[in-house]
Amino acid sequence: MLERYGHGGDLWTAEEAFNLPKEQFLDYSSNMNPLGPPEVVKEILSASWRDIVKYPDPAVRELRRKLAQKYEIDPESILVGNGAAELIDLIIRVVNPSMTGLARPSFSEYEEAVHKTGGRLTNIPLLPEHQFELQWQDVEAALPIVDLFFLGHPNNPTGKLIPRSVLSNLLQSGRKLVLDEAFMDFVPQESEHSLLKLASTSQDLIVIRSMTKFYSIPGIRLGYMVAHPDLIQQLRQQQVQWSVNYLAQQMGVAVLGDEAFEQSTREWLGVEKPWLIEQMRHIGLEVVPSDVNFLLFSFSVSSGISIKQAQQVMGRQGILIRDASLFEGLNERYCRVAIRLREDNERLLQALSRMMNDLTRSGGTGHA
Structure with missing residues (x-):
């Protein structure tokens, strides 16, 4: 389990779980500002x-x-x-x-x-x-x-x-x-x-x-x-x-x-958040409207996909996502991801779409 110590962003556990160097992961499991540090x-x-x-x-x-x-x-x-x-x-x-x-x-x-x-x-x-x-x-x-x-x-x-x-x-x-x-x-x-x-x-x-x-x-x-x-x-x-x-x-x-950094951050998020929400919904994800720099979403019931399956498939591709079913009150379909820069977000969307297609075709047991 990637959240062994209760948090996202644990690159050491990810390295052990997926046998990839820490530096190769694209981390969507922790909600850091991708423009930083200043x-x-x-x-x-x-x-x-x-x-x-x-x-x-x-x-x-x-x-x-x-x-x-x-x-x-x-x-x-x-x-x-x-x-x-x-x-x-x-x-x-x-x-x-x-x-x-x-x-x-x-x-x-x-x-x-x-x-x-x-x-x-x-x-x-x-x-x-x-x-x-x-x-x-x-x-x-x-x-x-x-x-x-x-x-x-x-x-x-x-x-x-x-x-x-x-x-x-x-x-x-x-x-x-x-x-x-x-x-x-x-x-x-x-x-x-x-x-x-x-x-x-x-x-x-x-x-x-x-x-x-x-x-x-x-x-x-x-x-x-x-x-x-x-x-x-x-x-x-x-x-x-x-x-x-x-x-x-x-x-x-x-x-x-650093007021310029603050302004740049708000300008980036003002553009990237609505774009990413729209794109995630377009590939069939149920996204909760967010006031901040991360998104809670769920896989549809009809897909048969659980977050634990999705996390394993995405992790093997070097992308870390947060298992939100570990939060009391959420079920096995929920996931949380940070909002990052456009190039990274496009990679996330491609990997999610591919993973969803493969798992749905195989009844939730496939490998992407």
């Missing part, structure tokens, strides 16, 4: 390598100041971490909810963090008949037993923003709300949808952001959260010392000023 990242690596003899700033002051300036918030409301994963775990440990409400399907690390603390979960369904969009009546049904909601905004793997009316009701519910905005940078008119600024003064709202997806630096591990300064102080006291290394801090500061 050129400034190369400059940081070239110019700052001698500085790794120094300890990093334990308070991450320069990056927090840059983030505070960008989003017009108090730097004391920001905590930087070793990727969003550290922050997810930290929030659950400090807040320690007795019952956490999760939308399903959603990112598995929310559930893992709750289980580590011995907490309990209740599921809020995201249904295909609603295009996997969160419905207030389903959230409302969980209110009597939930003291914290942990939700993706946009959600992974569905790519959907939470409707504004649902967010408004959640903010008035008296429950703590954690929003994972790891992919918010890819959303058009980001400032109209993000609740990051509100979180900086709210007693009940926490927003997590990732810097690795948009800037395509997952190997660096860098994320941050925004919350009321009082809560940030509690979280900082429980954070592992030196969790954000020197190069990560320098890269974070540098990429935040």
Whole structure:
């Protein structure tokens, strides 16, 4: 199984499974910006390598100041971490909810963090008949037993923003709300949808952001959260010392000023996403409309194709796709793919079409 460790993008497991060098895979299983990393990242690596003899700033002051300036918030409301994963775990440990409400399907690390603390979960369904969009009546049904909601905004793997009316009701519910905005940078008119600024003064709202997806630096591990300064102080006291290394801090500061890269990314996605959705539907895939840089789709019932079969066939051709049936709430027909550059997307479409034709002809047991 490619997702042996719970994630896409595991090129080491892919190398073992398909007997191909890591460098030969076209990775659609992780949702990185194909335009990145920005050129400034190369400059940081070239110019700052001698500085790794120094300890990093334990308070991450320069990056927090840059983030505070960008989003017009108090730097004391920001905590930087070793990727969003550290922050997810930290929030659950400090807040320690007795019952956490999760939308399903959603990112598995929310559930893992709750289980580590011995907490309990209740599921809020995201249904295909609603295009996997969160419905207030389903959230409302969980209110009597939930003291914290942990939700993706946009959600992974569905790519959907939470409707504004649902967010408004959640903010008035008296429950703590954690929003994972790891992919918010890819959303058009980001400032109209993000609740990051509100979180900086709210007693009940926490927003997590990732810097690795948009800037395509997952190997660096860098994320941050925004919350009321009082809560940030509690979280900082429980954070592992030196969790954000020197190069990560320098890269974070540098990429935040790269407005040309941000503009290029949004222009690319604005063209490529509708094109890829149209092409995927043309070859018979059922694609969920997405607000971000990845797509959830399913194979038709009549095709008889399962994602596990498809993943094996595609992997042997050097293309990695995400088994979305591993997300609770999705069945064996669901797959998730990133959106990449046109040349790569054309290769993906050709391989998917060939694989579907071969498996359908052989009743789901063929080899492409």
